[in-house]
Amino acid sequence: MKEIEQYYKVLGLQIGASLEEINQAYRDLAFIWHPDRLPKDNERLLAKAVAKLQEINHAREQLKSVQVLSKPSSRTPVTQEKTAPSTATNYRYRRPSQSQAERPYYRDLTGVDLRGANLKEKDLSGRKLIQANLSYADLSDTFLHKVNLEQANLFRANLFRANLLEANLRQANLQEVNLIGADLSGADLTEADLSGAKVGAGNRILVKLTGTILRGAILPDGSIHP
Known part of the structure; x- marks a missing residue:
């Protein structure tokens, strides 16, 4: 105590x-x-x-x-509609307050489809979201500490001020994503595609990149980091 x-x-x-x-x-x-x-x-x-x-x-x-x-353990997880196949790719995001991503017993969300989902200010720290589809999702001010987003699709997602400390973003699709104010300290972006991503204003970078791994990543200007 x-x-x-x-x-x-x-x-x-x-x-x-x-x-x-x-x-x-x-x-x-x-x-x-x-x-x-x-x-x-x-x-x-x-x-x-x-x-x-x-x-x-x-x-x-x-x-x-x-x-x-x-918390009481009598609650059961939100399930898919009965008419939908019980596969991760057919998961449909419904009420944010009851989403799978928020619940502690849904740690593995590999392949989940959360296109356009409102996950603003949610806590997804430590979740496994390998190959997840988060395109157009609102992840602003979201906690993604040590999250596994390897090969995930984050096309045009909003990661404004998101906490991505030590996140795994290897080979992730980050095309045209909004990273203004995001913290990518210690994150691994090996071979990630950041082409067209919003990372600053003018010549000023507004993303925290302390210790970030960018080996082979496609940078916002289209160049490839060595």
């Missing part, structure tokens, strides 16, 4: 705070402590920021687990 109390304390919250409050506190602290906001030549501060980010991320993940375990 003392550990749980400490996690709330790390996020500056009262014990029993809601998941929404936990996520908001995490967003605020992640913004404050992100290394990109600090001088690059101050190794001491950078190391402290990285450690702080790890601490608040761990606290958030632990509190999320507590929230999940405290």
